[in-house]
Amino acid sequence: MNTRLLSFLLLVIFARSATAQNIKGTVKDAGNEAVIGATVQVVGSSYGAVTDALGYFEIKRLKPGNYKIKVSSMGLVTTFKEVTLGTTDVSVNVVMKEDRKQMDELVVVGYGVQRKREVTGAISKIGGKELNDLPVPSFEAAMQGKAPGVQVTVGSGLAGSASIIRIRGISSISAGGDPLYVVDGIPVTQDYFILGNSGGMNNNPLATLNPDDIESVEVLKDAAANAIYGSRGANGVILITTKRGKGKGWKFGAQLKAGVSMPTAKPKMLNSAQWMQLNQEAWENDGHSGIAPLPGGITHAQALATNTDWVDKTIQTGSKYGMNFSATRGGEKLNTFINLSHDYNGSYLVGNSFVRTSGRLNMDYNATQWLKIGVNSAISRGLNNRVNAAWSGGLGAAMSTALPIYPEYNADGTWYRAGNNPVRNMENMLWKTEELRALNGLNLTLTPIKDVVIQGQTSYDYMNQADDQWRSSEITGNKNDGDAYRGMAFIKNFNYYITATYLKTYKENHNLQVMVGNEFQRANTLRRSADSTNVPGLFSDNPSKYLNARYLSQPGTNWAFLSYFTRATYNYKQKYFVQAVFRTDASSRFGSNYRWANFPSFSGSWVVSEEEFMKNNKTLSFLKLRAGWGKSGNANIPDNARFATYSATSNNITYNGNPTLFPLKLENANIHWETSDNYDVAVEAGFFKDRLTVELDYYKKVTTDVLMYLTIPQSIGFSQYWDNVGGILNQGLEFSFKSRNIVTKDFQWTTNFNVARNFNEITSLGVYTEDAVSGGTNDTRVVVGRPVGTNYLIRWSRVDPNTGLPIYLDKNGNETNLYDNKNRVAVGKIIPDAIGGLTNTFRYKQWDMSVLIIFSIGSNIYESSQKRQASLITDWNMDERVFDRWQKPGDVTRFPKLTRDYRTYNLPDEWSNTTLWLKDGSYARLRNLSIGYNMTPKACKKMHLTSMRIVGIATNIITITNYDGLDPEIGRDSEGGSPGDLNSSRNMGSQNITYLTPPQEKTFSVQVSIEF
C-alpha cells in the first residue's frame, strides 16, 4: 500500500469521525431492570436501534445537531428524550415508566420473561401482594380463587398444613397430581411425605418459603407455556419469583401482624347422658335386657358421674403473630433485596403451631457492560410444633374413641388409661418437626457479542428435616424417664441450567428470539433415625442422650434429570406471534431404552387489535386470539420402580441349614414416561381502554401411558407393580375477567372473577378394572368412563320404616337387604365440576376493602368416619346428627335403628361403605375480607415515613354449603404414604374423603406495614 492511499484512507476515517457521532445508552424500567428489545428511534429520520439484553443501544453515524429520540417498548409508556450531539458521542440513559394497560404486564415464562401480549400459552399470574395479605398456613394456600383452573384445597386447620393443588384437573393416577414448583429457576423439593406419614397431616416443606419474599407467582397451565419444563409439566408448573432490589437508593419496610385462629366449625359430639341413652337403646334393640355394658372399664355409676367434653380439651383460640423487615436498594451497579422475617402461626388445636424464621438476600451486580451477576440466597427454619389429629388422635380422638363417659383422671389422681384419653396422650408426648432449608442460586448473564445473551445458573436446595418425638413412661409403660425418637431426612438437590439467547429485529417489524439451553438436576435423599430409652425429653433438649442413641440409616435415594431445550419466538409488528418449543429430557428413573422423551410445542397468537381495521374501535381496545399444542410428561415414580430387587445375600434365612436368595420386587424394564397432549385455544380481550379485560380458554389434555401403581393379579407372583396403563382425558373451559368498574379520584371499585369447568374421564385402564390401583380404601376407585377419584359404592336406599333396618340397592337399582360388593357402582366423584373466585376491591380515599369469595361446585364428599358416628354403636362417640334415627315402626328416618352388632345391617364389618356417607361437596366461602387504611402522604411525612398501612383481615368467616359435616374443604394426607397409593394426597384419593379431618381455620388478624 503506498503512502498516498494510506493518507487518503486515514483522512476519510478522521473526516467521518469528525462529522458522524453516536448516541448510545441504556434503557431501563422503573425497577432499574434493563428493557430488552426496546425500539429507539431518532424522530424524523430513519436512524434507530433496538436495545440488547442489557438494555444497551447505539445509534451510529449522526451529524452534530439537536435530536429527539423516541423509545418504545411493549408494556411501557413511550418516552421521548432531547439530545444535543456535538463532535463527540453522547450517552443517554432512559427510564421508561410502566404502561398501566393490563395486557402488557411482564410475565415469567420459564428461563425468561415475556410481555403478556406476547405470550402464546396459558399463564396465570398472581402478584406477591395478593399472597402476602392472607394469614395462611403456607403461601400456596393464598393462591386459592385467584387463578382460573387452579384448584387449591387447603389441607386442614393444622398449622403449616400443605394444600393440594390441581391445575386443569388431574392427568395422573399414581404418579402424583402435584405441579412442579420452581423458585427463581430452581425446581424445589416439596414432597410432604419425606418423613413418612404421621399425625394426620405431615410437615409441609413449602411452608418455610416466606410469602413476603415473593414478587409474583406464575402458573403455567398448558403445554405452550410449560413444555419448556416438558419433563415434569404434565400437572402444570408454578413459577415463584422472589423480590429483587429496585428503585434508587435504600428503602426499608417493616410489617407487624397479629391474629387469632378458631375452627370454621365445631363438632357437636354427644354428652355422656346422650351417649349412654343411645347405647342402652342399641342394647335393647339387639334383644337384650338390663343395663347395657360400657366400654373402657367404666361402671354405670362412674359413667353417670362423668361428662368430659374432649372437643373443648383439644381445641383453643390459637394466636398468630409475625414481623417482617425488608431493605431494598437500587442503583446503577448494584441492586439488593434483604428480607428478614419471623412468623408464629398457632392453630386452634391445643399445642399446634408453625414457627418460621427466614432470611433472604437477593443481589444483582452489573459488573461490566457484558456481565451481570445475580445471587439468590435464602435460609429458613420451620419449627412445626405438632399434635396428633384426625385418625391419629387429638381432636380426631375427641370425635371418635374418646367417649364422654371417660374421665381425664381416675379418682386416685392417676391418668385414666382404659379408654382413649387424648389429654393424657397430648400431655405425655412432645413432638416437633424442625426443617432447616437453604435455597441458593448463582446467576451469570453475559453478552459476549451483540444480540446474544448467555445466562447460566447453578443452585443448591438443601433441606434437613428432623422429626423429634418423646413419649413419657406413662405412654411407653417403661419405668424410666421416657423414650425419644428422631427421624431425619437430608435432601440435597443440585441443579444447573445454561441458556443462550439470540435476539434480532429485522427492519423493525420482524422480531426473532431463539434460545437454546441445557439443564441438569440431581437430588439425593438420606434418611436416618435415632432412638433411645430413658430420656427426659426431646433429643433436641438432651444432646448427650442423642449422642448415645441407637442410629439406623436407610439406603439413600437418588434421581437425576438431564434436559436440552430450545425456544424460538417470532413476531411480526408485535401483531403475529409464533412460538416453538422443543425439550428433550432423560430421567434416571427409566431404563436406558426408555430414558429420553421429547416434548415439542407449537403455539401462536394474533393481536387482532393491532390491525388497521380495529385501530379505531372505541369499545374493543385489545383483542388477541391464541392457540397451542404441545406435549408434557410425568416421571414422578419411585427411584427404584423399574428394578427387580433381591434379598440380601446374607439374609440369615436358611432352609435345611443352607442359604436362601429370593426376589423382593418385580422388574419393569419397559416402564416409561407418562405423556400428555395438550391443546389450548383462547381469546383475550380488553374493552374501554382495558378497563375491562376478559380471557376465555378452552383446553384439552389427552394423557396416555398413565403411570399406575397397579394391584396386579397375584397369580403373577407379586401384588404390586409400576406400569404404564390406560389413558385420561381432561378438557374444560376457563373464564376470567378483571374490571375497573368505577374509577374516580376518590373512589375506585374493581372486580376480578374467574371460573373453570373441568371434565375429567379415565378413558382406558387396559385390561384392569376399578380395583386395579393400589390403596383405594374408602371405596374411591378408578373407573373407565368416570373421573379419577370416583366414589364406587353400594347404594343406600332408605331405612325400612317397619323394621328400622337398612335397604340397599343392587346393581340394577332394585332394593335389597343384602350388602354385596358386587353391587358397587360409580355414584360420585371427588373432583368438582367448577371452581372459581370472585374478588371485589373498593378504595375510598385512604380506605380500601377487599372481599374474596371462592366456590367449588359439583364434587362429592365421602364422610368416611360417619359410619362409626351414626347408628352403629361401637366404642366411638357420635355427633348430634344421630338423633335422626329409627326408634319405632312407622318412623321415617335418615339413620337405621341403633345396634351394637354390624350384622344387624347385614354388613361384613363395621367399616363398610355405602352412599349413606356420600355428601354434596359444593360450597361457596367468604375466604377473605380485609379492610385497610393507608396514611396520607402528609401524615407519613410527619412521621418520616414513605407509607404506612393498617389492615384488618378475616378469613373463612362465612361458608354456604349443603354439606352437613364440619367443613366442605377437605384435603388430607393418606392412610399410607407409599408413592403410588391412590389415597395419598400426592394423588387423588384423599381429597374430599374426610376421616375425622380437622376443619379449616377461621382467622382474624391485623397487620401494620410501613415503608421508609
Next chain:
Amino acid sequence: MLFTLGSCRKWLEITPEGQQLESDAVKTQADLNNILNACYDAMANHYNGRVQFFNELMGDNLEKPQSGFTVPVYQHTTNFFNSDVGGLYGDLYNVIFRLNFLLKKLDDGTIDVTAEFKTKTIGEVKYLRAMLYFDLVRIWAQPYGYSANNTHPGVVIRKTVDTTPKARATVAEVYAFILEDLNEAIANLPAANGNYATMNAAKALKAKVHFQMNDYENVKSICNDLIPQYQMDSTLNRFDNALSSSENIFSFVSTGVADNRAATYINNFRIVNPSNPSPNRLSKSMYLEATADTADKRSKFYLIFNAGDASETYGITKFNSDFLSNPISYLSQLKLMRAEALAILNSDLTTAIGDVNDIMQRAYGSSNKNLPSNTPAADVIAMARKQRRLEFPCEGIRVQDLKRIGAKEDPSGSGSVMIRTSKWNCPGLALQFPVSENTSVFEFNAEGGCE
C-alpha cells in the same frame, strides 16, 4: 453442553443404594441353588399347617372360628376382599414365580451350570410347582369331576415369568399341566437327594393327583411301585418324627423352635394347658368319630372342654409342642389310597385289606380290630375312608376326600354327599379369588350358594 452430552449416560445410570439388584444377585449356579432353597423355605412356611388349615376350614373337621376372615371360609361365603384367602393365594403364586424364574435362568444360558445341577433342579422345580398347582386348583376351583369333561374353570397357569393378566385355565388343563410337571420331575429327579425332593416324592404326589381324579388304576400302579420301598412306623403322632420316619417320602425340614415349619398347626391347635382350649377347635362330628372307640390309641389325642355346657368345645393334643416335624408324603397315605383304589377297582382285595389292617393294627396296638380277609369291597372302601379321617386330622385331606367322593358318587349334587350341611359342589366351596385378579380376562367364582 458437549460436556454433558458426553457424560450423560453416567449421570443418569443411578441404581438404588442398599438394594441388591437381580443383575448382582443372580450370577452363578450357587445363586440359583440358593433361590431353589428359598422356594423350599417359602413352601415349608406355607405348608406349615396353613394350606392345610384352609382345607380343614371348608370341611367338617373343625368348628366355626371365633372371628376374622377365616369365618367366611368356614361359612363357604368368601368374597374377593378376604385378605386371608388372598394372602395365601398370593403367597403360593409367589413361589411359582421363583420356580418359573429358575426355569428361565436354567434355560437362557446366561449362567454356567453343570448338566447334573440342571437336571436335578428342573426336577425339583417341577415337583414343587406341581404341588402348588395341585393345592391351588383344589382350593380355588370346583373339583375334578365337577363337570363332564372338566371344562369348568380352574386357576391361572403360569409356566413362565410374565406379568400379563391371564384367564383361568380349565380344571382339565390344570390337571394335565400338573401331571406333565410330575412326569418331568420323575424323569429328572434323583433317587436320593438329602432332605430335598426325590423321584419317589414326585411319584407319591402323582398318586395323590390321580386319587383326586378318581383315576384308581394309576393310583394302584404307583402305589404298588412305592409301598414296598418303605416300612410302617409305629409312632402314632407322625408330627413328632416325620423326617426320620421309615415312612417318610417327603417332609419339609423343621429342625427346632427357631426353625419351626409346623407353626400354623401349633398356633391353631395347641392347647396351652388342659383347661385352655386352642384358638381353633375341632367339630363335634370329628370328636365323636375319633373318640367313639377308646381302644383306638389315637382317641387319646382328643380333649373335650366344658362338657355338657352350651360352650362345649373340642381340641386335639397332637400339636402341643414348641416345634414339630412337617410330613407331606408318607407310607400311611399310600396304604390308605391303595386300599381304597383297589377296593373301588375290586381287584386284589387282599392287598387292600392288608393295607387297612396295617393302619388299624398300629392304632389299636393289636390285630383285634383288623378287617377279616373276606371283607366285601364296599366295607373296605368305607373303612379306608374312615381311617383317612382318623389318621390325617388337620392335614387338609378330609374336605378333598369328600369332594372326590362327591364327584364320583354324586355327580349331580343330589345331596347324597354333603360337606357339613353343604352339597359337595356348592359354589362357596371353591374359595373366592382376591380382588387383585379383577381384570377383564378373569372370571371369578360364584359366591355363596351353600346351605
